[in-house]
Amino acid sequence: MADSTIKVPESTRDHLAALAKERGTTIGALVAALAAEQLTAEQTRARVAEARRILRERMHSTLTDEEFDATPHALDRVYEIARQKTQEILRGNAA
Numbered sequence: 001m002a003d004s005t006i007k008v009p010e011s012t013r014d015h016l017a018a019l020a021k022e023r024g025t026t027i028g029a030l031v032a033a034l035a036a037e038q039l040t041a042e043q044t045r046a047r048v049a050e051a052r053r054i055l056r057e058r059m060h061s062t063l064t065d066e067e068f069d070a071t072p073h074a075l076d077r078v079y080e081i082a083r084q085k086t087q088e089i090l091r092g093n094a095a
Contacts, residue, residue, distance in 0.1 A: 003028065051075065 008016075013027070020030040039047070052068060055061040055078060068074050 006031075 016027045016030060020027045023030065025033075052061075052063075052065065055063075055075075059078065059082075061078075063071075063074065071077070
């Protein structure tokens with residue numbers, strides 16, 4: 001893959017150089033790693049759709065997309081319910 005040049009202020013370049021040096025890498029590799037961590041809007045939509053599909057399939061959730069959207073912390077609540085159920089199961093096995 002061919003390299004490209006991007007223009008950034010000197011202060012940004014210097015900051016990236018310092019970060020890359022601390023991490024034992026190059027600015028190019030650092031920028032590539034940072035970019036890889038960021039999802040595009042389409043990737044985010046796809047992940048949300050997949051997470052909802054899995055919740056519906058595996059946890060028999062009947063929440064609609066509108067209900068998920070209206071409940072910004074719905075996934076946190078699902079994790080809490082799963083944690084509680086796991087603890088109940090473990091307590092039952094320990095008894």
